[in-house]
Amino acid sequence: AQTVTQSQPEMSVQEAETVTLSCTYDTSESNYYLFWYKQPPSRQMILVIRQEAYKQQNATENRFSVNFQKAAKSFSLKISDSQLGDTAMYFCASYHQGGSEKLVFGKGTKLTVNP
């Protein structure tokens, strides 16, 4: 069974600084994808970044980047130059193609960006 673990229930960072959110996952599959979703106070789920397991290169989207350590089954999210609008819940999720076709979510990390 797939599991996703986020060990940091809450984190805070000063505006313009960098913060890293942790995520570990467990799977026996080889063909899978990993995601970070953001849920701001509006509660709209927004895809932040996606990583294909077969790609060695870490995904990057503007100020957001991941550190994908496949052997360690680790998938952390780094937010650079944090902005007040980054304040949100962040969920790590995994998806196995050809498997259950379901997204498996971690419990989330509440990130607060302070001015």
Added chain:
Amino acid sequence: GAVVSQHPSWVICKSGTSVKIECRSLDFQATTMFWYRQFPKKSLMLMATSNEGSKATYEQGVEKDKFLINHASLTLSTLTVTSAHPEDSSFYICSARDRLAGGREQYFGPGTRLTVT
């Protein structure tokens, strides 16, 4: 692109009544849609997976007779909470998978807040 809408965004109903929530993919075809329930400050809990034209697959512990799901077309899925009770009050989120995009990503609706009085 890849927009999912939900209607209504919030609804208040009396205990014992039924309420229907619609989920629509606006600019893509969704062969699979998902329904989640989210409690305050918690993660999303998958309730069921619906495939167009077939019966929904419910997660363990979810009452299929209480939470009726219909996926009649490639752009519309509905969740009906039957005989609602206060404990059904929650935030319900749907998502849809874009078939043409390979189906890896799910696009989420804005959610529906249900309050049962």
